[in-house]
Amino acid sequence: MSWAEIGLVVLRVVLTFGLLLVVTVINVWAERKILADMQNRIGPDRAGPWGILQTVADGLKLFFKESVTPRRVELGMFLLAPFLAVVPAFLIFMMVPWGRPVVIGGNEMPLQGADLNIGLLFILAMSSLAVYAVILAGWSSGSKYPLLGGVRATAQAISYEAAMGLSMVAVVVFTATQGEGGTLSLSEIVTRQSGNWGDISPLFAWVPRWNVFPQIAAFVIFLIAIVAETNRAPFDLVEAEQEIVGFHAEYSGMRFAMFFLAEYVNIFSMSAIAATLFLGGWNGPTFEGVVPGLVSALLPTVWFLAKTYAIVFVFFWVRATLPRLRYDQLMTLGWKRLIPAAVVWLVVSSVVMGWRQFGPPWS
């Protein structure tokens, strides 16, 4: 590896990290503004134009607040848990390609933290590790409410991770029929979604070749599962600040801010994964030759952000619309509806794809 290549690797990791931080700051503000709009309020409007600096102000405030340590905590785990929440959240986004590879000084640089061969498995591994932050925070607080919140959170995360994984498997199986062999690499999954569905029928020549059209059920299951995975309304029994009190009740100051940051990072990276797996990632018209080269190099990133924000908006919309589920409803939905639906969809779509690929079983 030459120094230029090492520099490019560092650059792309820093860029990915920076992008994530900036969009997270914007997302916190956007959620408050959108919720306010849906509830006929004005929302934050004091700090900066349209209140856009409100998140920065809140972050600074939390930074200077005292981090209270209650007397009965298990100190080591209590201090470790916020970091366990933040690290997997950032690592997940490292797998997501957020733009078309660009060429800098003769070296091609993929706009992605790391393009692992086992990309999807890595995402699943990291999202299953994120559970530890919640369970350890709840347990180490040495108090009843956080402990109960932690146990609730674990049960929820285990339940919905299965549905999330199964809907991902359906996409992986489908992607395998779209090119040479199967793949778990996210950049390859994006590449295979370029073009349109014109080969199915000339009628569909205007429909982009996104996985969402053949895999619509997997998309719906995946969306529901990621809302539950990120502990967002209507599945936010993990936090439920109004009534049942969640796992981070004993956290304050910067330690609380880290849980908060991890949640918003997770919303964005899960939406980005949904956009990558189902909505074609950064694929989109780049108007090569019509517009300047720099613009057509940046347009894929714009498409990626637009698709991701469409899903992020659904997160906010759902929060403003639906009331919180009761705990037994949460478990029933996860185990008796989503997981069977995901299994049935996986089997049915696999059979259909096998039929199309290899012909009927009697041939």
Add this chain to the structure above:
Amino acid sequence: MVEAVVFVLMAVGALGGAAIVVLARNPVYSALGLLGTLFSVAVLYVVQLAHTVAAVQVIVYAGAVMTLFLFVIMLIGVDRAEMIEESLPWQRRIVLTIGVLVVILAGTLTVSGFDWVPAATVTNPGVTSGTVEAIARPMFTGWVLAFEATALLLTISAAGSIALAHYRRRDG
């Protein structure tokens, strides 16, 4: 060189985690020690170029199994440091004896120049970027029957445990 450094670090991590499992007074720390061991072993897999196995290790063991362990520990409320009467009084002495014997055996083997498992070498440079394919191909061609039979066995055991545990009270 890098491999040796990572090996020593992760071996210390794995053994330290294993020691915590046995020595910790609080079952939650025991579970976390086991988690540390599993994670260190996963890193060793990565060093041996077995990326898929490492990912599966983290998903299945660190992600699912250990979460369930912690869940059960918290749910049944044994997360207090307790003095529990030992039901196997000879256990500690037997374990100590076996441990000493193992150390003597390992020491003898090392001194006598026993050929340990040789280090992994990259015979085919392309294989590092295709470990999923390299595992999937034999699994779904030559060994597909054994693989599906194992999957069926796991499903049967899961369904069986549900059937055994799930009963309805007649008066309920």
